[in-house]
Amino acid sequence: MAQVEPIKAFNDNYIWAICSQHEQHTWVVDPGQSQPVLTFLKANNRRLTGILITHHHWDHTDGVAELLLQFPDIPIYGPKDSKFSGITHPLSHNDNVTIAGITFKVVETPGHTLDHICYTNEQITFTGDTLFSGGCGRLFEGTAEQMWHSLELLKQLPDTCQIYCTHEYTLANLAFAQAVEPENQILSDYIAWCHQQREKGLPTLPTTMGKERNVNPFLRSDQANILTHLPTDLQGLSDQHWQSFAKLRLWKDNF
Numbered sequence: 001m002a003q004v005e006p007i008k009a010f011n012d013n014y015i016w017a018i019c020s021q022h023e024q025h026t027w028v029v030d031p032g033q034s035q036p037v038l039t040f041l042k043a044n045n046r047r048l049t050g051i052l053i054t055h056h057h058w059d060h061t062d063g064v065a066e067l068l069l070q071f072p073d074i075p076i077y078g079p080k081d082s083k084f085s086g087i088t089h090p091l092s093h094n095d096n097v098t099i100a101g102i103t104f105k106v107v108e109t110p111g112h113t114l115d116h117i118c119y120t121n122e123q124i125t126f127t128g129d130t131l132f133s134g135g136c137g138r139l140f141e142g143t144a145e146q147m148w149h150s151l152e153l154l155k156q157l158p159d160t161c162q163i164y165c166t167h168e169y170t171l172a173n174l175a176f177a178q179a180v181e182p183e184n185q186i187l188s189d190y191i192a193w194c195h196q197q198r199e200k201g202l203p204t205l206p207t208t209m210g211k212e213r214n215v216n217p218f219l220r221s222d223q224a225n226i227l228t229h230l231p232t233d234l235q236g237l238s239d240q241h242w243q244s245f246a247k248l249r250l251w252k253d254n255f
Contacts, residue, residue: 002020005017013033014165018102024046025046029052031062034065050099077099079117080092102124107153111142112142125163130151135173151245159209163208174187174190227248231251234251
């Protein structure tokens with residue numbers, strides 16, 4: 001199986017490199033910058049074979065044009081009907097893509113943006129800005145109900161599935177998660193582990209779906225007591241789970 005390596009970009013982005021073990025082929029996910037990718041490829045004597053895009057935001061796509069100058073004609077996979085015009089292989093819900101010997105199913109996950117897709121299988125999944133460790137993306141284009149449905153799709157992945165998102169937001173997300181569920185011991189233990197990782201200069205990612213089910217409030221909006229500590233100005237009737245999710249998202253936006 002291919003190996004997944006983090007390439008640091010900007011202040012808190014990860015460009016994930018999917019490296020074939022038997023050849024020098026490498027795919028990258030969401031290259032917001034080109035130079036970190038070129039540096040990684042040179043240091044590891046690898047060649048860029050293709051690019052996966054999850055959505056159109058600049059910090060996920062701005063490096064593509066310069067990478068194409070170095071590696072012309074490589075395929076650029078990404079969502080159909082995207083605002084990013086550089087996609088050569090547009091993808092829709094339930095499409096399959098095989099790269100570096102790994103087959104991914106495409107899952108459309110509108111919410112953060114309307115064009116957002118995730119690349120999923122039972123072992124590893126690239127979630128872009130839809131699902132973070134301890135959090136989820138802001139609702140820039142989609143609705144709370146759309147994002148809740150998107151997260152419900154991702155929740156169908158096995159507990160052991162490794163989740164690769166694009167930002168090192170984990171500790172900030174977990175601070176909010178602890179405000180939501182201060183009694184959650186699994187969450188407290190995870191926070192301690194994440195602090196140790198960051199103190200060593202190591203990523204907190206990938207996480208796993210099983211971990212996220214236990215610590216991520218946005219995946220836990222169906223829990224009976226998830227709104228116990230909700231600020232008074234957000235309290236009110238929440239008949240459906242997506243409405244609880246919407247209240248949590250509003251709380252997080254101003255946390």
